[in-house]
Amino acid sequence: MASSGSRVVDIHTHMYPPAYVELLESRQTIPLIRRFAGAKDPRYIILPAEAESLEKISQAGAAATTQLPGRPVTTHYSSLQQKIHFMDTHKIDISVISLANPWLDFVAEAEAAETARSVNREFESMCLEHPGRLFFFATLPLSAPAEELLAAIDFVRGLKHCRGVILGTSGLGQGLDDRRLIPVFKALAKNGLMIFLHPHYGLPSEVWGPRATEEYGHVLPLALGFPLETTIAVARMYLAGVFDEVPELKMLLAHSGGTLPFLAGRIESCIVHDGHLVREGKVGPKRRTVWQVLKEQIYLDAVIYSEVGLKAAIDASGVDRLMFGTDHPFFPPLTSDEQGEWESMKWNKAAVEKALGEGSQGTLAVMGGNAIEVLQLKEDA
Amino acid sequence: MASSGSRVVDIHTHMYPPAYVELLESRQTIPLIRRFAGAKDPRYIILPAEAESLEKISQAGAAATTQLPGRPVTTHYSSLQQKIHFMDTHKIDISVISLANPWLDFVAEAEAAETARSVNREFESMCLEHPGRLFFFATLPLSAPAEELLAAIDFVRGLKHCRGVILGTSGLGQGLDDRRLIPVFKALAKNGLMIFLHPHYGLPSEVWGPRATEEYGHVLPLALGFPLETTIAVARMYLAGVFDEVPELKMLLAHSGGTLPFLAGRIESCIVHDGHLVREGKVGPKRRTVWQVLKEQIYLDAVIYSEVGLKAAIDASGVDRLMFGTDHPFFPPLTSDEQGEWESMKWNKAAVEKALGEGSQGTLAVMGGNAIEVLQLKEDA
Numbered sequence: 001m002a003s004s005g006s007r008v009v010d011i012h013t014h015m016y017p018p019a020y021v022e023l024l025e026s027r028q029t030i031p032l033i034r035r036f037a038g039a040k041d042p043r044y045i046i047l048p049a050e051a052e053s054l055e056k057i058s059q060a061g062a063a064a065t066t067q068l069p070g071r072p073v074t075t076h077y078s079s080l081q082q083k084i085h086f087m088d089t090h091k092i093d094i095s096v097i098s099l100a101n102p103w104l105d106f107v108a109e110a111e112a113a114e115t116a117r118s119v120n121r122e123f124e125s126m127c128l129e130h131p132g133r134l135f136f137f138a139t140l141p142l143s144a145p146a147e148e149l150l151a152a153i154d155f156v157r158g159l160k161h162c163r164g165v166i167l168g169t170s171g172l173g174q175g176l177d178d179r180r181l182i183p184v185f186k187a188l189a190k191n192g193l194m195i196f197l198h199p200h201y202g203l204p205s206e207v208w209g210p211r212a213t214e215e216y217g218h219v220l221p222l223a224l225g226f227p228l229e230t231t232i233a234v235a236r237m238y239l240a241g242v243f244d245e246v247p248e249l250k251m252l253l254a255h256s257g258g259t260l261p262f263l264a265g266r267i268e269s270c271i272v273h274d275g276h277l278v279r280e281g282k283v284g285p286k287r288r289t290v291w292q293v294l295k296e297q298i299y300l301d302a303v304i305y306s307e308v309g310l311k312a313a314i315d316a317s318g319v320d321r322l323m324f325g326t327d328h329p330f331f332p333p334l335t336s337d338e339q340g341e342w343e344s345m346k347w348n349k350a351a352v353e354k355a356l357g358e359g360s361q362g363t364l365a366v367m368g369g370n371a372i373e374v375l376q377l378k379e380d381a
Numbered sequence: 382m383a384s385s386g387s388r389v390v391d392i393h394t395h396m397y398p399p400a401y402v403e404l405l406e407s408r409q410t411i412p413l414i415r416r417f418a419g420a421k422d423p424r425y426i427i428l429p430a431e432a433e434s435l436e437k438i439s440q441a442g443a444a445a446t447t448q449l450p451g452r453p454v455t456t457h458y459s460s461l462q463q464k465i466h467f468m469d470t471h472k473i474d475i476s477v478i479s480l481a482n483p484w485l486d487f488v489a490e491a492e493a494a495e496t497a498r499s500v501n502r503e504f505e506s507m508c509l510e511h512p513g514r515l516f517f518f519a520t521l522p523l524s525a526p527a528e529e530l531l532a533a534i535d536f537v538r539g540l541k542h543c544r545g546v547i548l549g550t551s552g553l554g555q556g557l558d559d560r561r562l563i564p565v566f567k568a569l570a571k572n573g574l575m576i577f578l579h580p581h582y583g584l585p586s587e588v589w590g591p592r593a594t595e596e597y598g599h600v601l602p603l604a605l606g607f608p609l610e611t612t613i614a615v616a617r618m619y620l621a622g623v624f625d626e627v628p629e630l631k632m633l634l635a636h637s638g639g640t641l642p643f644l645a646g647r648i649e650s651c652i653v654h655d656g657h658l659v660r661e662g663k664v665g666p667k668r669r670t671v672w673q674v675l676k677e678q679i680y681l682d683a684v685i686y687s688e689v690g691l692k693a694a695i696d697a698s699g700v701d702r703l704m705f706g707t708d709h710p711f712f713p714p715l716t717s718d719e720q721g722e723w724e725s726m727k728w729n730k731a732a733v734e735k736a737l738g739e740g741s742q743g744t745l746a747v748m749g750g751n752a753i754e755v756l757q758l759k760e761d762a
Binding site for chain 2 (some may be wrong): 049067071154174175177185203204206207208209210211212215216217218219220222223224227231232235236239255259261263264265266267268269270271272273274275276277304305306307308309311312315316324326331333334342344346351363373377
């Protein structure tokens with residue numbers, strides 16, 4: 001457990017650099033950014049349900065609706081000055097910024113490598129503007145040909161402020177248990193680049209039932225779909241043996257592991273009671289359990305908004321593997337000034353202090369010390 | 382917190398009475414029970430992936446495969462003597478038995494009421510055979526016309542050993558946030574009948590990815606799909622206002638709430654940050670939070686196989702609302718005698734003792750005291 005003083009590090013915080021915003025503005029299918037007459041900010045449209053609303057508006061004309069789909073793209077998304085303001089307001093010393101979902105998942109094969117290179121360069125130059133305060137997780141051109149994808153890893157490891165890569169769950173289109181990803185995982189591990197695993201696709205919308213879209217806002221897909229997506233992705237990697245095959249691979253899981261800390265016991269039980277796995281000899285004494293992988297290869301952010309879940313995350317991975325985050329610029333305050341304090345900071349910080357004690361070694365570690373040590377967040381590193 | 386001595390109660394334990402087995406044997410689509418030449422036990426086929434295997438076998442002939450689909454229907458499913466043997470082996474004093482998934486969800490409208498009545502009578506007569514050791518959660522004829530469904534509640538409340546009803550997540554076909562269920566919930570609440578909410582349908586199989594069926598056994602749908610299904614169902618009820626509209630409704634959630642204790646913080650955050658809900662005035666100061674509902678109307682079983690998740694469940698609902706269970710006859714031991722000790726008992730009991738201390742008041746409460754008090758498990762009650 002590292003205590004590097006009382007510095008606060010935000011390891012889950014996103015940026016949309018200008019070139020990425022332009023890319024989204026040029027698109028006709030989700031994800032896309034669309035401007036509406038009379039609306040102050042353009043809208044960022046990600047979810048299938050939002051695309052349906054957009055479709056209705058296109059057919060009926062914007063005047064037919066009082067509510068625009070998606071979320072406003074405020075300066076919080078793309079302004080570095082705003083990011084620094086957010087950090088200063090919340091006494092965050094260092095942010096490890098990353099592109100937000102869905103990254104470059106949608107970019108055509110021929111453009112992927114160059115788009116990734118330009119986005120990663122923009123991230124590096126943002127970090128250079130604020131020495132010691134910004135580091136970043138790079139973005140991989142997953143739709144690029146295999147050799148360009150490996151070259152991209154080589155490129156980002158040369159960027160001074162890059163500490164890993166942010167990765168969605170789709171991989172090359174078939175999930176992260178795809179054997180074609182093994183060379184990617186090996187290259188990342190070899191270069192000491194952590195994977196920050198982050199959800200985007202959620203679950204098929206029919207699981208939310210007929211009332212969800214009209215009545216429950218985005219609560220179900222965001223609160224339940226996202227964490228499950230992460231859990232499924234990492235469970236598939238575990239079952240495919242990725243963690244054994246690439247033992248140096250280190251993964252940081254968004255939202256405190258989705259639901260992994262809570263469900264690890266049930267996963268273990270389902271494994272040892274699975275006739276197929278037992279017959280295949282996959283449940284032998286040498287098997288590394290989910291619990292071991294949680295303590296040896298997995299790190300968890302502390303973006304869980306309650307000490308109840310946070311304690312389970314700490315119990316599962318260890319207090320030296322949890323790292324504070326805010327998820328900025330998502331979930332802005334709706335009933336107070338968004339230049340002021342955000343609940344994402346308040347709730348997640350309170351969770352750490354309630355779980356570990358205000359000012360305790362554990363709290364200092366989770367709030368920043370762990371990230372500084374694990375990700376080597378020193379300007380001269 | 383109740384400590385009624387050191388009696389152990391299993392509140393999550395299923396039975397397939399003979400009439401229900403016959404019903405399943407007569408079916409052509411899942412769920413069904415099928416006998417195969419040369420196999421000792423018939424097979425119980427529930428999951429869509431298993432139905433696909435069955436289809437292949439039907440086409441190719443049973444000899445073409447070495448592995449039969451589904452799970453063996455051993456005497457653990459339908460023999461009361463075997464249930465009592467399991468209880469004796471594991472020092473379980475009282476079991477609150479229930480029909481297993483998918484209950485009567487598939488029964489035609491015209492037959493539902495009578496089938497439910499006969500199943501519930503069979504449960505009552507099993508309880509009568511072992512006074513003081515067995516109580517049960519009844520089964521509702523959800524596909525019956527509304528008045529017969531309400532009459533069924535009236536019927537089961539008159540059965541001496543009935544303490545509630547086991548309910549899946551489909552309700553009348555559109556989930557448990559269906560307003561047509563409000564009279565059902567009100568009737569249950571008025572009669573002091575607890576709902577035991579139990580998953581069956583999991584998640585659409587595409588979420589498990591292309592390798593799941595062949596390589597990962599049933600791990601993903603059972604370990605992740607089931608708990609998420611429960612979480613979605615109860616979150617939809619919460620968002621629909623069911624708990625406010627029926628404040629006396631009491632629900633016991635299978636598998637320690639699915640993932641609800643871990644995700645409650647994120648659900649709360651997503652609610653207060655949801656533009657739609659805020660605009661609709663649904664996030665006012667009078668809103669009862671998910672945390673309040675967890676502590677006031679929800680009970681959780683302790684079927685979670687680890688103290689990590691169990692502690693979160695206790696933190697979320699309170700030690701007086703957790704109740705031990707085994708999920709018998711599911712997850713039989715695969716590498717030891719199934720007449721001996723089962724991991725389901727060992728792991729879940731160890732979780733309680735690690736979380737609360739061996740022999741502590743809390744452990745006694747969770748292992749049996751709470752169930753005895755909350756469900757009034759007294760023969761003369």
